[in-house]
Amino acid sequence: MAEIDEAPSAPTPAEGLRLRDVGVRFGSQDILRQVSLMVPTGHITGLVGTNGAGKTTTMRAILGVIAHTDGSITWQGRDIDHHTTTSFGYMPEERGLYPCMTVGDQLVYHARLHGLTRAAARNAADEWGERVGLGEVMHRSVESLSLGNQQRVQVAVALAHKPRVLVLDEPFSGLDPAGVDQLSNVLRERARLGVSVLLSSHQLQLVQSLCDSVTVISKGTVVADATVHELRTAAGRVLRVETSSGLGSRRTAVALRAMGFGAAKVLPGGNHELTMTVTSGRQALAVLRRLDPLLDIQDFRIEAASLHDALRGVLRQ
Amino acid sequence: MTSHSTWGPIGLVASREVKEKGSDRKFLIATAALVMLVVGLVVAPALMQRDPSYTVGVAPQLHDDVDEALTHLEVRLAMSVSVQELPQEEARRQVIDGGIDAYVATSTQVLVPSHPDDALVNMVQQGIGALAVRESLVRHNVDAAVAEKLLTGESPQMEIVGGRGDDAAAREAAARIAVFILFGQIATYAFWVASGVVEEKSTRVVELIVSAIRPWQLLIGKIAGLGLLGLAQLLVIGTAGLVAAVAVGSIHWDLNLVAALAVSLMAYALGFVFYASLYAAAASTISRQEELGSVTGVIQGMLMGSLVLSFLALEPGSATTRVASWLPMTSPLLAPPQLLAGEASLASVLGATVVLMACVAAVIPVAARLYGHAVLHTGARLSLRAAWHNRTDSVSAMRGQP
Numbered sequence: 001m002a003e004i005d006e007a008p009s010a011p012t013p014a015e016g017l018r019l020r021d022v023g024v025r026f027g028s029q030d031i032l033r034q035v036s037l038m039v040p041t042g043h044i045t046g047l048v049g050t051n052g053a054g055k056t057t058t059m060r061a062i063l064g065v066i067a068h069t070d071g072s073i074t075w076q077g078r079d080i081d082h083h084t085t086t087s088f089g090y091m092p093e094e095r096g097l098y099p100c101m102t103v104g105d106q107l108v109y110h111a112r113l114h115g116l117t118r119a120a121a122r123n124a125a126d127e128w129g130e131r132v133g134l135g136e137v138m139h140r141s142v143e144s145l146s147l148g149n150q151q152r153v154q155v156a157v158a159l160a161h162k163p164r165v166l167v168l169d170e171p172f173s174g175l176d177p178a179g180v181d182q183l184s185n186v187l188r189e190r191a192r193l194g195v196s197v198l199l200s201s202h203q204l205q206l207v208q209s210l211c212d213s214v215t216v217i218s219k220g221t222v223v224a225d226a227t228v229h230e231l232r233t234a235a236g237r238v239l240r241v242e243t244s245s246g247l248g249s250r251r252t253a254v255a256l257r258a259m260g261f262g263a264a265k266v267l268p269g270g271n272h273e274l275t276m277t278v279t280s281g282r283q284a285l286a287v288l289r290r291l292d293p294l295l296d297i298q299d300f301r302i303e304a305a306s307l308h309d310a311l312r313g314v315l316r317q
Numbered sequence: 318m319t320s321h322s323t324w325g326p327i328g329l330v331a332s333r334e335v336k337e338k339g340s341d342r343k344f345l346i347a348t349a350a351l352v353m354l355v356v357g358l359v360v361a362p363a364l365m366q367r368d369p370s371y372t373v374g375v376a377p378q379l380h381d382d383v384d385e386a387l388t389h390l391e392v393r394l395a396m397s398v399s400v401q402e403l404p405q406e407e408a409r410r411q412v413i414d415g416g417i418d419a420y421v422a423t424s425t426q427v428l429v430p431s432h433p434d435d436a437l438v439n440m441v442q443q444g445i446g447a448l449a450v451r452e453s454l455v456r457h458n459v460d461a462a463v464a465e466k467l468l469t470g471e472s473p474q475m476e477i478v479g480g481r482g483d484d485a486a487a488r489e490a491a492a493r494i495a496v497f498i499l500f501g502q503i504a505t506y507a508f509w510v511a512s513g514v515v516e517e518k519s520t521r522v523v524e525l526i527v528s529a530i531r532p533w534q535l536l537i538g539k540i541a542g543l544g545l546l547g548l549a550q551l552l553v554i555g556t557a558g559l560v561a562a563v564a565v566g567s568i569h570w571d572l573n574l575v576a577a578l579a580v581s582l583m584a585y586a587l588g589f590v591f592y593a594s595l596y597a598a599a600a601s602t603i604s605r606q607e608e609l610g611s612v613t614g615v616i617q618g619m620l621m622g623s624l625v626l627s628f629l630a631l632e633p634g635s636a637t638t639r640v641a642s643w644l645p646m647t648s649p650l651l652a653p654p655q656l657l658a659g660e661a662s663l664a665s666v667l668g669a670t671v672v673l674m675a676c677v678a679a680v681i682p683v684a685a686r687l688y689g690h691a692v693l694h695t696g697a698r699l700s701l702r703a704a705w706h707n708r709t710d711s712v713s714a715m716r717g718q719p
Contacts, residue, residue, distance in 0.1 A: 060524075063528040064528070065524060065527055065528055065693065066693070082531060085528065085529075086529055086530075088528070090525065090528040090529075092521070092524045092525055092528070094521040094524060095521060096517075096520050096521025096522035096523065096524060096525055097520070097522055097525075098337075098520065098522055099520060100337065101337070109329065109333055110525070110526075110529070112329050113326055113329060113526065113529040113530055114529050115325075157525065
């Protein structure tokens with residue numbers, strides 16, 4: 001069982017985790033088709049997409065929990081097998097722990113299943129229990145904890161054996177803001193130590209602030225795979241307009257096209273707020289002048305597109 | 318750090334099962350209650366029969382001498398013996414039928430059933446032995462030194478003529494208790510395996526575990542852990558019962574008893590693994606505890622059928638039970654009582670054990686395959702056919718195979 005060094009070191013420029021044209025089929029149904037993505041050593045990659053897009057299936061395939069029927073999954077250039085995935089850390093979407101076991105025993109047990117000795121597992125359990133804020137409840141059964149604390153136990157289980165790869169399915173759901181900050185810091189630290197981190201989340205602000213790159217998956221296929229910066233740059237600038245009238249995004253899009261602003265993409269949103277991507281500040285001003293008579297504009301902002309805006313654009317295509 | 322061996326995770330899973338179930342207060346209370354129940358069942362009949370009574374037949378020419386000798390001994394040994402004068406052929410029939418406990422044919426020959434009561438045998442040997450010596454002295458007109466030698470050396474030969482005898486009844490009672498204990502252990506612990514499988518599915522912890530170890534390792538670890546816990550409880554209960562039975566004299570150590578005990582332990586181990594594997598495979602196709610009864614109904618029926626057959630097996634000469642004692646689903650409960658009651662030979666029981674071993678060796682990989690394919694399946698019950706062919710959105714063939 002290999003363990004990463006605790007001492008901070010520069011990540012080695014290694015390939016890390018790689019999926020090439022991975023397909024998963026259940027019966028006659030293709031759940032994943034030609035999914036390719038890469039999580040280099042020391043990087044945090046976000047896997048995002050709508051519900052049912054195939055994020056969880058992708059993660060389960062990486063862990064070998066389900067079989068991939070096509071393509072390959074490699075770690076440091078070699079096909080993964082059971083021995084490899086034993087050194088991975090996993091937080092499944094459907095959380096699960098033994099309800100009657102104490103927190104401490106739970107952490108030790110899972111760490112030992114990943115190959116740690118009894119003493120190493122005990123030390124790791126104490127360390128990670130403390131780090132994720134479970135120091136006071138280590139002797140309590142999991143079922144007696146709040147949902148938030150159960151989530152922390154799940155985080156600690158994924159981290160305690162000091163994995164080389166972390167695969168986390170919605171790791172922030174159920175955590176309070178302090179817990180979110182704590183986990184974010186831990187993940188950044190793990191990445192600095194050379195761990196490849198793949199996480200899925202619907203909290204795109206977190207993905208934007210945490211991830212080096214993002215893979216967007218929709219209907220079982222990858223529709224975008226780039227760094228956060230690239231995705232945001234490609235999305236251009238965003239014009240947000242508050243109006244007193246409710247023209248609606250669809251009708252606004254039609255109106256803009258009729259006015260010759262086909263490049264300005266109106267993103268789905270509320271009735272009294274329009275968000276559209278524009279190529280430049282000059283185009284934004286031109287759009288505003290033409291829309292003002294139609295929409296009774298109350299306020300507007302021109303800003304760099306967020307990851308959320310970028311993904312809305314990608315998924316809309 | 319250690320390398321991740323094949324057996325390491327199995328041991329971890331097994332020890333977790335032992336720790337979780339073995340430290341449960343309900344388990345400890347149940348064990349204590351079972352010990353008291355078994356000891357009570359063994360001791361109570363002995364306490365209620367403090368002054369045993371026997372009927373001994375005697376050849377007409379020996380009636381007075383035997384009556385005198387046994388009357389003298391019954392006071393000394395706190396036993397009640399009535400002596401009945403009978404011709405030898407009639408007496409032989411009555412010994413076999415259980416009408417009399419023994420028959421003194423001559424001063425050197427006593428007819429007894431297959432499993433004579435030890436206390437009666439001792440008494441007859443003492444009483445009739447003296448008669449034999451006296452007759453020898455008369456016949457040989459020997460001096461005192463030779464007479465002394467004859468007094469210490471002569472005793473009647475016991476000829477077994479068939480029938481059951483009082484000790485057979487005690488062995489049969491012990492066999493019935495053993496059947497109940499074996500049935501209870503196999504049924505309870507195999508069901509715990511099934512219940513544990515469903516619990517791990519319903520709490521979703523199984524996905525986390527099979528991301529670290531292979532499903533078959535989880536299955537084998539679970540069966541091994543609960544099987545060992547059941548064996549430990551069986552040993553505690555069995556030891557308590559045996560000690561009590563020997564203490565009150567209702568059972569006596571002999572090779573047959575030792576063989577029966579060894580076969581019982583083997584039957585528990587193999588029977589448990591056989592049924593636990595079936596239970597685990599069936600349980601892996603469902604996701605809720607509420608469905609466990611329906612999905613394991615056939616297996617429970619097989620166990621109940623074995624229990625009924627095992628009681629029939631104590632009656633001699635049943636063709637059904639002779640066949641059933643060779644079938645793997647029934648032999649774990651049939652073999653030990655048959656051996657204990659003297660209704661089966663050690664060779665036939667060992668033969669049935671070999672058949673059971675072969676069957677267990679075949680069932681384990683089948684159960685592991687079904688379990689591996691179905692263990693991550695959630696929602697409606699999965700058919701065994703779909704689980705066998707991995708037609709589920711669950712676990713990979715890569716990880717599902719041993």
